[in-house]
Structures are given as structure tokens and as C-alpha cells.
Amino acid sequence: MTRGRVKLEDVARHAGVHTATASRALNPATRGRVNDDTLERILRSAEELGYQVNPLARGLRTSRSMTVGILIPDLTNPFYPPIIRGIEDELSPARYVALLGNTDNNPAKERTLFDTLRARQVDGFIIATARRNHPLIEEAARAEVPMVLVSRTVRGLSLPAVNLDDHAAARLAVEHLHSLGHTAFGHVMGPASTSTSRARREGFVATCRALGLKADALVEASEFSVASGERAAGELLDRFPVTAIVGGNDLIALGCVATAAARGLSCPADISITGMNDMDLLNRTAPPLTTVHTPKYQMGRSAGQLLLDRLAGGPAHPVEIRRLQPSLVVRGSTAPPRPDRPGRRAPAGRGRGARSAS
Amino acid sequence: MTRGRVKLEDVARHAGVHTATASRALNPATRGRVNDDTLERILRSAEELGYQVNPLARGLRTSRSMTVGILIPDLTNPFYPPIIRGIEDELSPARYVALLGNTDNNPAKERTLFDTLRARQVDGFIIATARRNHPLIEEAARAEVPMVLVSRTVRGLSLPAVNLDDHAAARLAVEHLHSLGHTAFGHVMGPASTSTSRARREGFVATCRALGLKADALVEASEFSVASGERAAGELLDRFPVTAIVGGNDLIALGCVATAAARGLSCPADISITGMNDMDLLNRTAPPLTTVHTPKYQMGRSAGQLLLDRLAGGPAHPVEIRRLQPSLVVRGSTAPPRPDRPGRRAPAGRGRGARSAS
DNA sequence: TTGTACGCGTTATCAA
């Protein structure tokens, strides 16, 4: 872009010192090794000339680029933007910059992206695309590539990660529905290839059992999307006489609402549906979605922290895994079951307002 | 990250040539200047060793980083993700990578971000944060920083840009409402500091006038946000007896719906409201928003193209400005006015389905 | 067609 940028040599000449000294003065880490007078002189020169280090040159020398790669499935999924903002807000004070890539859940695309970013000398990765079985991440872990996983984990791999307590999230949803009087639950889970979906399913099943109810109405959506949720909900409603559905996430839940409506089932009058994650603006849908809140921004911040820790601590840095707690958000997509339908039970009188998970 | 990456020298040695030759062979541009046999040998060596150029080293030498900066107000605004995906899909085949930054409409933050990215040697910028009066962009333009503006322009500056035909967008909204029988229109415009808001306002006013109607019910929202829309809608309803509101964008429109509801005005029964941009998932709000579609992804692709053109063409490259056409999307937030209210008129019988702008 | 030699801007090492 602009040629003729002012470089270290210019500052050094202007201050009457050698570039090495100027470099030391300008670098906070080595600043101690330079005389106070000269230090000030150099700083003033740098200021005066508007000097800025060239990260490329520095990176070439230090083999650190001060960039990190972020891998997400799809930016247009409202789950991710808040996470990304959290990451950036954490990284930028540390002078790191993020390289963002969408994988569209395509392993080949993901691999290409990963290699590209690695070639670009990113210092580490934050990965939100993990599947339970994930060769790419396994390889990278073996190669000791600094990584932090967000929202999902890889089976058998101990990596720094920030996750929701998905088990608890499902429990909150089921308990809420149960408190409204429902006893016939279905779960449209997300892709079973993700740890998230598995944990939510387990939470769903365990909670149902604990309440003495059946938990066999399980259908898998192939993606975390509205369309996929619609299809899976159709299958669920074909096979099971449920009065309440726990959606694998908000988009899936929206799909359930649509399919129910298409079959003449109005939500929440005829059927109650809960989402998960509490995505932005989805409090304005028809009906407003009862859901389980995921602290998405905080998730991003935490992930950023963990990566910075790992980057500073080296390969021997202890692996920290953070589990964030969900909270129930009751809105308009859940209500007591119709008395003239199977699976009714007297409402237990709870359920308005948000309560924490722990 | 991983030490001991294979470098050009390794490939050269493996192929039994000098690094200069290897460099030429590996670079598509200079590939012609090397013997077919040696070329193949080098390519095979590179393949075998898994060679990848180090963009930092290359960038240092060529003073091009193969990165571009993207400035947006806020990633969690659903307007932007599709645009960004469009940009990336255009840039990545050209081997460019994007550095994304949120400005939160804060000029200081924007300047810092801009400087940071420039220090990082980005080859150019795609900017979605332009205000009509924008010193930073003006300076950058003077310095011949390669830039493309998206969705907005700067007054008096001729820069490559991709915009919606905002005038037409407002016209589509007004004409639709008029065709339903409305005659008392209000407009909650976005921030007047943006070219977009001004053009939409002009479109609104001009169309009203052309229909022989008053166009004085104008209120400005301080941001393109729901909360801001709520406040501005309150002011509008306090001052003007309108039966229909044209929102500056979908978020503002959502705010209008909320404020109307808070005053006992149901949409669309009591008041019709249109949005703009057709943001994702907003077709599931209550009521589903009638809006004007903006081809967001295409906007991003176009912007990417224009920047690539500029980057390849140099400072003398002709400035191209693209204006994309909006189209009306009729959903549930608009209906004929109540017969018992002022401003009624017989419906003209148009208005279902989407029609193009031209 | 290939090799030589140097420089891009910075930092690390060593000597003074």
C-alpha cells in the first residue's frame, strides 16, 4: 500500500543510535536494557516520525505472526457472531488479530482452510467446528499446534476448551416442560457427530428417566439449521405422540415450530417447544422462543484467554477446560398441555422467569 | 508454531537446483522462464516435501501481505455476516485473507483499528462503516489506500463502492403501502450521518410527493438498532397520526412494531410497518416483516471483486460504483388500513408477492 | 535457462 513507510532505521538515525538500540528501546520487553536518556530520545523520534513496527518483518524474525485462526461452521448462524466478538475483545488488547474462516461443515474445506492459515503462520487456533471424531484436530494436537476448542470437544482428546454444560441445558428444558405439566417429551437433537448434541441428548434422557418418564422420542437433525429441524420434527411427530419438544438449538426449534404449524399444531397451545442457546433477535419470533441461555460472548472471551495462556505458557501449559452454566429463559413457546390430549399432568406451578442451572 | 517447516531452500536442494530457480518454478508468474524438466522436478520435490510458501517472508520482499481489512460496525448485526461471506468467497480463490474488525460506530475505535490493520500491511480495505462525512476515509483516499465502500458512501468522494439503490428501496416500500390503501405514512429513518439513510429518506419523501401525499412524518433513529427504533417510533407516534411506517431497516422496524404494541397498536391490524434489507430469520418474527430485499451476499462478492480489480489495476484503475437493485418482499406486517381510521383509501389491489425495483 | 548476490525490516547474539 503506501510506500516509503518510516522504518526502524529511520528512527535510529533520527535519534542518533544504532538500529539494534532502537529496536530494544521500542520493544517493551527489552526496554530495560537501554539508558533512560537514549530511551526517551528514541521514543520521541519514533513518535515524531510516526513509526510503527512492521509485523511481517518482525514475524519473519521471531516466527510469531501475532495472528490466530478462528474456525467456525458458518458466520450467518447467529450463534457465532457474539462468540467471535468475545474472542476479538480478548485478543486485541494483547495485540493479536484474528483470521476468520467458515468451513460450512465441510471437512475438505476445513482442511484447506486450516492449512492456509497455518501457512500464514498463525500462532494458534480457536476452533468451533469440532466433531467428536475429528482427524484434523487430532493430528494438529499431536503436532502441538496451540488450539482452544469452543462449544464442542473431540472424543479422547484433552485440549483447552470452553463449553456449555450441555447436560444441564437439556435438563433445564425438560424440567421446565415437566413443571408445566408435560409428560410426553420428544427431542430433536442436533448432529450426533458433535459432543454438544450427545451431551444434550444424554441430559434429555437422564432427566426424563429421573422423572420416571420414557425418553425414546429421539430424532436427529442432520444440521443445526431451521430446514433440518423441520425435517426431523416431521419424523418425530410421525412416530411419537408428544406434547413437548426440546430442540437441539434455537434454529432447530424454529424448524419444529414451522413443521408443527404446517400440521395444524399451534405452538404453544397444541405443543410446547424449547430452543437452546438464546440467539439474538429470536425473542421476537412467533411465538417468542422459550430457550436455554448460552453466554456466548463470555464463551468467546474465555476461549481467547485460554489461547493467550497457552501461547504464553508453551506446550507444557496445563490444559484448562471451562464449563459455562446455562440458564432457562421462559418466553412464549411453552405452556401447559391441552387437557384433552394424552400426556397431561397437573402443572406444578413453576416456570416463569429465568433461573440458573447449578 | 511448528518449527522446522520446509522452506524454499529445502525444495531447491531436493531438486538439485538453486533457490532462485525453485522460486521461479513455484511462482506461476515466472514459471515460463524455467526448463520443463527442471520445472517438473521442482514441482515434484515441493509436493513431496509438502512445501508451502511463507507469506510473511514473501510479503516482506514484495511488500504485499495478501490480506485485506474489513471494517464493519458490528458483527452481531445480521446485515453483515452475509456480506462478509460474500467478500471471503470472492477473495479466497485469489489467495487473499481477511482481517475483520468491529468499530461499534466509534470513530476512535475505527481509527485505531484502521491504523493497526495498515501497520499489518493489509493490501486494501473494504469498509462498511462509512459516514457521509468521514475524515478517516478522506485521508485514506488522499493517501491512495486501496478501498472499496460497501452499502454506504462518503460525500464528495469518488471511491469504488457497492450500494443498494436506496432511493428505489424506499419507493418500493411506500408504493406497496399505498397500494394497500394507506395515505398517512411515517418514516423512522436510520442515522442521518449515513448516505443510506439520506437516500432512503429522499426516496420516501419523493415517492410520497409523487403520490400527492404529505411526507413530513420523519423521525431519525440514532442507530440501526431495535432499541433505537423503539425510541424513535415513540416520538413519531406522539407527533403524527400515521397508519403506516417505513422503517430505516429491519431492526428499526422491529423496534417500531414493539413500540406500537406497547401502545396497544397491533401490527398489521392497526398499523402497517415495513423493514428494509430482509435480514435472515426475520421472516419468523411476529408478525413476519414485510421488507425490501438487499442482495447482501452479492454485495460482498461485488465488493471483493472491485477490491481485487483495484489491487491489480493500481491507483490509476477506473473507479467503478455498483448499484444493486432491491426487491419488495411482502409478508405479514402490512395490511390495508382500518376503515375507521384516518388516512384510508380504497386498496388498489396490488401488493402480494415480490416484484423487482426497476 | 540458471546461478549469484542482495535486500525486504526486524530481532538475537555476541563483543565491546
Next chain:
DNA sequence: TTGATAACGCGTACAA
């Protein structure tokens, strides 16, 4: 505390 020197990995005039 400072300076000299080399090196990070690559591209490119210029010479061969």
C-alpha cells in the same frame, strides 16, 4: 549500555 553482524525466508535484478 551500545554497536556490529547475522539471520529469518523469499524474490529479483543482473550476470553467466
